[in-house]
Amino acid sequence: MSDYHFNSIEAKWQKYWAENQIFKAENNSEKPKYYVLDMFPYPSGAGLHVGHPLGYIASDIYARYKRHQGFNVLHPQGYDSFGLPAEQYAIQTGQHPAKTTKENIKRYREQLDKIGFSFDWSREVRTSDSEYYKWTQWIFIQLFESWYCNIHEQAFPISELIEIFNEEGNIGLNAKCGNKQPEFSADMWNSFSEEKQQKILLNYRLTYLAETEVNWCPQLGTVLANDEIVNGVSERGGFPVVKKKMTQWSMRISVFAERLLNGLNHLDWSESLKETQRNWIGKSVGASVEFRVVNEKEEFKGIVIKTFTTRPDTIYGVTFLTLAPENELVDKITTIEQRVEVAKYITTTAKKSERERLADVKNITGVFTGAYAKHPLTKELIPIWIGDYVLAGYGTGAVMAVPCGDQRDYDFAKHFNIPIKNIFEGVDISEKAHTEKEGTIIANSDFISGYSYKDASNKVIEALEKNHRGEKEINYRLRDAVFSRQRYWGEPFPVYYKNGLPQMIAEEYLPIRLPEVEKYLPTETGEPPLGRAINWAWDTNTNKIVNSKLISKAELEGYEDNGIYPLELNTMPGWAGSSWYMFRYMDALNNNEFASKEAMDYWKNVDLYIGGSEHATGHLLYSRFWTKFLHDRGFLKVDEPFKKLINQGMILGESAFVNIIDLEFNNNENPLSLRLTYAISESDYKKIEQGEIEKVDLDIFKNHKEFKDFNFEMLDKSSVDKKNLRRKHVLVDYVDNSNILDLVGVRQWDPEFNLIEFVLNLDGNYIVSREVEKMSKSKYNVVNPDDICKQYGADTLRLYEMFLGPLEQAKPWSTAGITGVHSFLKKFWRLYHSPFEGGQGDVFNITENPASKESLKTLHKTIKKVQEDIENFSFNTSVSTFMIAVNELTSQKCTSKEVLEPLLILLSPYAPHIAEELWSKLGHSESISTAAFPKFEEKYLIESMKKYPISFNGKMRFTMELPLDLSKDEIESVVMSHKKTIHYLEGRTPKKVIVVPGKIVNIVG
């Protein structure tokens, strides 16, 4: 007896693969390499749902396919195991995050193992493991010890910058830094105190400590990066975020902006993802333009307002300047008469939160400063205004307002009655600004009149540069990334503070391990959780972590410096560990380096990366940044981490709802008042919702004992109203494939259902409503892959997830459809246990008989299609192809090894367990994963006949089977003489007959 017992087959092969380390990748191999990577998961307490493995299944199919193609495949997996949820849980329960993380990982691993992935687990990484974060700390130190040279567009060691300072000072230096540094000579540099030198260097380092305006989330008690904020609230938890000035570590990612932008051109990523990154980097090319502020006598006051514009061609249209309320020049230029009003305006805008200001876009507010500046070209006086439509954080926080060419400037000018000057030829600006660049001709603009946008811009920049009133400038939206988090469960910084200045701990003393704390909350004085650690000080004498009480009090009088200093209390953000993990997999057990040169030279970078698009502006940008940095410093040969990237679409859940109406019955005659809750059908629910019925079917209630003495005529109409309706989620486990609710189960699950009277249909069932939503625990629509594996098997799960639709598309999960692929696998099994050719049925039956022509054709058609599909990541269509193949081979009664053996290899990336099992039954002792992919041969597909579609005016009417070697004319004469042709022509003479040999015949007329 040999049915398809998937549970035992799958357990058997999973054990075999693990015990024999079948998927262990070698760092030395004659074979070409291929690196397939999944975005590693955060091991949450909820475990995996069927949406999570989608990308893993796709990458696994590809990895297995590449092995069949003869590649040495690296396909690792690990865990992004630092993060907020474990810490929040720790705060609530007091459990150490390391403990819950470990438990969650164990559960994840069990779930992953059941799906039959070909991961090389010997290379597993965990970002929260100190042997891993040792190297995260090490990379941080390298960033601290580097600066960025603009001339070479490359990061260099800071020691080289110090040498330059020693010899030349910073005069003429073209380095990327924070605020523009005052110039100093070599002599001056050498005369500076050590402290002053360090402070100057901080402005050049690629990670630096600075007081910056950060996004502070009070509820989470931490700062957040821009990409961790969604619609003005925190991504995790949805809490409000406010701006706050704090001293924080930052990453100077902005210096890499241009390279991050250009690098995209060579990557095989989706256009939408590249576009998202381009928008996030936000390059604008334009010019800086300086306006000199003058006094009443029109004399230069020594104050320059620098503006940034992308439209230098509109410079003759400037009729005012606008400063952001936060601009520090505001105070310096405001006239005595305007001071009160300006102060009032600044106070009101400061009160508004970021969100309110954004929400209030339509309200135009502003105030005149009383001051004027001279136009750099016309020397006209330009009034200076303040307006909150100008943002302090972008460009210079000041704009040259050209109302005729910018809608915001236009609206502002209209609102405050500021003149609008038209500088465009033949354009009406009485209604709105003219913002179109292309095809616009400049007018009323002195030497640029008559020129196009492009030519005029270049001429203006030239003129400005000559007068030293401006220059060509490029601005990026991308800001430096805040790197400090006021949290416990993250990487500690390898940093201590001496006299308030940060010092790096030498590489040999890494890792700096996370200290124990008794609570995971901030301290009473508002310090981060690490402030609670008893031992959190660095002893520079012994190079060990010691008790915080020993910290040097040298700054106090009467104390000597004992060499013991406080350690950094912040930890690194979640993206620190995930920014370089793809390289760690190459040599995961290396204790001496983050990965050996040999390993990195061999594996280079990730050939195929699969993961969610939610990481477009976070992880995918940061890891590109770190890769470019490590490349510059000579630690990596490659300068992009991921060559090809695919975003798998989200699998949505099908939530189940009970439609509920809460009824209140009041009866004046009878002091009976009832509140009852009914679960009604979806159609009744919709009717009531749309006001189509005013009363629900009263018979339902009449049968109910509570209504024995009730006068239904008195039922208040208003009690059957939209407002009485609500929908309640039910756990999808209590709903079957026909949407019938398990009433007993659901009443046990949630006692509220005991108080609800269910209105049943004619079959005596309650049918739930379905709606597609994001799969989540709170929506009770989570489908667990373990349950699917248990009921149908991992091979079915794998096939079904692929069969659902195109990989990159979002699609709803419906367990109902899974029977289709499951019965395919059963048919597939039966094909190898057929009663044909002397088989017993139920007994393995493969013959050495030569295959029929049809069977060979089926096989080679399948090889061709499946190979193309895998290479195009069109996995859903190859599942269909397998189904067609099995249907055909079954009806052909095929038992030939010649056909059925290669078919196993084709299926094995998709359904590896069943393929291994049948492969071993064929007598192979090696795993099927070592077998070569079957070779497609065209000769089996060559046909001599073609079923031609015969169409009339483009409409197909009938088909005709004709030999393929017929000429155009022969086809035409055969078709024209066919009796059906004569019938469809109804006596008309065709104007034209189109014959495309091998394709189609179309008769026109």
Place this chain on the structure above:
RNA sequence: GCCUUGGUGGUGGAAUUGGUAGACACGCUGGAUUCAAAAUCCAGUGCUUCACGGCGUGCGGGUUCGAUUCCCGCCCAAGGUACCA
């Protein structure tokens, strides 16, 4: 607003350079088998019409012998982004 991706039966989705629209499944209908159910198998299933036929890939045009596919103009949905000067 801007950018990106989409829009095909009751449902998920096929259709590689313009050439038989709806492959493959799910669901549904009918039948076989079964004491019965499950499982399995067979037939049918875009809409409309008794039928001949007509209509059909978001909408309106265009190119073409022929358009889901190419071009122009709209509509809708999802995702990204936004007083970014």
